[in-house]
Amino acid sequence: MKVSDLGEFGLIRLLADIVNEDKEGKDVPIDKLLIGIGDDTAAWKGDNDIQLATTDSLIQGVHFNLDTIGWEEIGYKAIAVNLSDIAAMGGIPQYCLVSLALPGATDVDNVVKLYHGMSSLAYQYGVIIAGGNVSSANELVISITVFGTLKGSVALTRSAAREGEKVAITGYTGLSAAGMRMLKEDLHFDEETTNLLRQAHCKPVPRIQEGQGLLHYGVKTAIDISDGLIADLAHICEASKVSALINENSVPVHPVLEKYFAESCYRLALTGGEDYELLFTASDDVMKRLVNKMSCPIYIIGEITGEIAGQVDVIDEEGKKLSFEQSGWKHF
Amino acid sequence: MKVSDLGEFGLIRLLADIVNEDKEGKDVPIDKLLIGIGDDTAAWKGDNDIQLATTDSLIQGVHFNLDTIGWEEIGYKAIAVNLSDIAAMGGIPQYCLVSLALPGATDVDNVVKLYHGMSSLAYQYGVIIAGGNVSSANELVISITVFGTLKGSVALTRSAAREGEKVAITGYTGLSAAGMRMLKEDLHFDEETTNLLRQAHCKPVPRIQEGQGLLHYGVKTAIDISDGLIADLAHICEASKVSALINENSVPVHPVLEKYFAESCYRLALTGGEDYELLFTASDDVMKRLVNKMSCPIYIIGEITGEIAGQVDVIDEEGKKLSFEQSGWKHF
Numbered sequence: 001m002k003v004s005d006l007g008e009f010g011l012i013r014l015l016a017d018i019v020n021e022d023k024e025g026k027d028v029p030i031d032k033l034l035i036g037i038g039d040d041t042a043a044w045k046g047d048n049d050i051q052l053a054t055t056d057s058l059i060q061g062v063h064f065n066l067d068t069i070g071w072e073e074i075g076y077k078a079i080a081v082n083l084s085d086i087a088a089m090g091g092i093p094q095y096c097l098v099s100l101a102l103p104g105a106t107d108v109d110n111v112v113k114l115y116h117g118m119s120s121l122a123y124q125y126g127v128i129i130a131g132g133n134v135s136s137a138n139e140l141v142i143s144i145t146v147f148g149t150l151k152g153s154v155a156l157t158r159s160a161a162r163e164g165e166k167v168a169i170t171g172y173t174g175l176s177a178a179g180m181r182m183l184k185e186d187l188h189f190d191e192e193t194t195n196l197l198r199q200a201h202c203k204p205v206p207r208i209q210e211g212q213g214l215l216h217y218g219v220k221t222a223i224d225i226s227d228g229l230i231a232d233l234a235h236i237c238e239a240s241k242v243s244a245l246i247n248e249n250s251v252p253v254h255p256v257l258e259k260y261f262a263e264s265c266y267r268l269a270l271t272g273g274e275d276y277e278l279l280f281t282a283s284d285d286v287m288k289r290l291v292n293k294m295s296c297p298i299y300i301i302g303e304i305t306g307e308i309a310g311q312v313d314v315i316d317e318e319g320k321k322l323s324f325e326q327s328g329w330k331h332f
Numbered sequence: 333m334k335v336s337d338l339g340e341f342g343l344i345r346l347l348a349d350i351v352n353e354d355k356e357g358k359d360v361p362i363d364k365l366l367i368g369i370g371d372d373t374a375a376w377k378g379d380n381d382i383q384l385a386t387t388d389s390l391i392q393g394v395h396f397n398l399d400t401i402g403w404e405e406i407g408y409k410a411i412a413v414n415l416s417d418i419a420a421m422g423g424i425p426q427y428c429l430v431s432l433a434l435p436g437a438t439d440v441d442n443v444v445k446l447y448h449g450m451s452s453l454a455y456q457y458g459v460i461i462a463g464g465n466v467s468s469a470n471e472l473v474i475s476i477t478v479f480g481t482l483k484g485s486v487a488l489t490r491s492a493a494r495e496g497e498k499v500a501i502t503g504y505t506g507l508s509a510a511g512m513r514m515l516k517e518d519l520h521f522d523e524e525t526t527n528l529l530r531q532a533h534c535k536p537v538p539r540i541q542e543g544q545g546l547l548h549y550g551v552k553t554a555i556d557i558s559d560g561l562i563a564d565l566a567h568i569c570e571a572s573k574v575s576a577l578i579n580e581n582s583v584p585v586h587p588v589l590e591k592y593f594a595e596s597c598y599r600l601a602l603t604g605g606e607d608y609e610l611l612f613t614a615s616d617d618v619m620k621r622l623v624n625k626m627s628c629p630i631y632i633i634g635e636i637t638g639e640i641a642g643q644v645d646v647i648d649e650e651g652k653k654l655s656f657e658q659s660g661w662k663h664f
Contacts, residue, residue, distance in 0.1 A: 003443060004436030011466055014440070015447050019461045022451035028458050033427075035463075042463035044427060047379035053462065055429040055477055059469050062433070095365075095376060097387040099475050100347075101394070104336030104664040108346070111335060115347050119354035126358075128365050129351045130385065131374035134343055136664055137391050143431050143475035145387055332436040332468055 004332040035157060040088040040224060043155050050150040054085040060140040068183035071110040073202035075117025082146040083125060083206035084276040088224040089155040090215030091148040095130045096122055098144055101137035125208055160220035161240035163306035165281040170210050170296045172254040173229050175200035177272025178261050193256050204276040210296050214280055217289050222280035228273040230312050230324060238310035246302035246314045248322060271324050336664040367489060372420040372556060375487050382482040386417035392472040400515035403442040405534035407449025414478040415457060415538035416608040420556040421487040422547030423480040427462045428454055430476055433469035457540055492552035493572035495638035497613040502542050502628045504586040505561050507532035509604025510593050525588050536608040542628050546612055549621050554612035560605040562644050562656060570642035578634035578646045580654060603656050
């Protein structure tokens with residue numbers, strides 16, 4: 001069987017099984033591991049706080065194309081997607097390692113831009129670039145690992161959603177996917193729209209403070225939206241063994257999407273991906289508290305139901321189920 | 333200027349400069365960072381112990397070729413080279429993240445072998461594979477990050493070598509490079525030799541306990557030999573602003589190299605690379621103590637001198653300087 005037959009998430013489950021099986025009978029301090037393979041970050045017990053660690057690679061030709069994204073932007077984005085994973089746990093990012101592989105013919109000025117992009121975002125959140133390694137490769141590969149900590153005894157996870165909870169997001173989705181379309185298809189808009197869409201796709205803002213806020217005000221379940229709203233909600237539903245119902249008309253659609261992408265605006269918002277907003281679930285009481293306390297918008301878009309584990313349905317105003325062809329980024 | 337003009341180590345210096353410059357005026361807890369860019373691992377102050385983190389990528393076509401190394405072996409090796417970096421600091425490896433990029437057409441059975449190779453070595457040293465990510469790519473890229481800890485207040489570093497100290501290694505070098513030649517050039521030897529050379533190249537043993545032993549018995553300076561004995565001693569000399577003299581006839585040469593690679597056996601031992609033995613410096617007193625206490629061999633091969641920072645000379649029995657064409661693995 002090929003990896004493409006198994007799919008990304010089938011592969012992850014298989015790898016988790018191997019790692020668990022091989023552990024049997026070995027002298028490994030597994031009791032300190034709080035969260036292993038399958039969430040946004042790994043987590044283990046430190047001396048005082050919980051320690052978090054996450055890694056993500058950006059690969060030229062797969063995750064980005066240097067025709068449409070600049071070197072400074074790709075450096076920024078490589079850090080952002082990892083910080084976003086720490087945000088999804090409610091953590092505080094602290095240190096970062098960069099493993100960089102690139103062709104020898106790469107212009108040094110471009111590598112300088114790449115690193116300025118990385119360090120500008122890292123330092124904005126108090127994160128230290130502490131090391132890494134460089135090697136040659138045919139295509140640019142940027143692998144980032146971010147190490148963080150978490151106050152308290154429990155992290156936000158994918159697996160704590162319960163029937164009856166509301167589902168919410170911290171901001172608009174779909175702008176990044178619209179930005180990618182603009183760049184790939186060379187679409188032209190006014191300057192403000194162009195900047196907004198480019199920023200959304202190339203320089204997404206990791207919701208660090210917001211993640212910590214969610215944890216502080218009693219949220220237990222969160223994920224960052226990288227694969228797409230429906231796909232990431234399905235990850236929560238699978239991990240929590242619940243299902244979810246999204247009300248399409250509760251999903252916020254940015255005016256720019258309504259104006260310039262009218263036909264596909266809901267598809268973009270629901271399946272676009274790379275938004276790096278936080279998607280979370282919580283009781284009505286917690287949601288009410290959040291709406292008054294958080295500095296970011298909180299849009300309640302649906303609820304957790306108890307039917308089929310892993311299933312996410314989207315309904316229109318009349319309660320009719322809608323179907324979306326592509327429910328998120330597929331790696332294989 | 334191209335990256336290949338600047339070279340791997342010129343590039344690392346440049347990146348370290350950018351990271352340091354961009355930090356100016358930012359609110360970053362830099363006082364907690366003990367070792368940043370430029371050593372085998374990064375190190376920072378934890379609540380109780382020192383925390384270590386290292387990352388290294390193995391890229392198909394650059395670091396390995398699937399015609400000559402098996403999937404299980406490449407998994408093992410990807411973990412081994414990272415554990416070796418922790419060993420070079422005297423640390424205890426604890427957790428590991430795997431960032432895996434591979435073509436969708438990859439046979440799932442091969443990925444299973446890869447992971448068994450990783451987990452078998454990780455668990456042997458009590459290291460937990462705690463997470464990671466998978467994505468598609470044209471070629472196999474395995475990026476590993478290992479987190480560890482260190483008892484005591486100071487790690488083994490590259491920068492503590494002092495004039496008058498002796499230079500030593502924990503075992504034979506050159507076997508891995510000979511193994512690579514055997515595999516690439518399809519050389520044939522008896523079964524025992526073939527296994528020895530294949531093992532040295534494909535499944536190097538990280539010197540974890542030995543690194544901790546060196547630290548325990550008072551060694552301050554060490555590096556693991558990945559680039560080659562001379563090249564890695566030059567890294568110590570650059571970081572410590574000293575020079576070094578190697579006595580060629582003190583360098584141990586394995587009988588297999590003497591027998592089958594007679595003409596190039598010293599070149600292999602001095603410049604081969606990927607040995608993952610520890611190279612270290614210490615005073616006579618510390619060396620004497622080590623020879624009696626350590627379970628691995630300790631070969632004293634030269635001494636630290638005070639002439640030109642970063643320079644390493646090799647002399648023969650008569651004190652004549654020898655020159656070696658290739659002084660280690662070059663990435664660009």
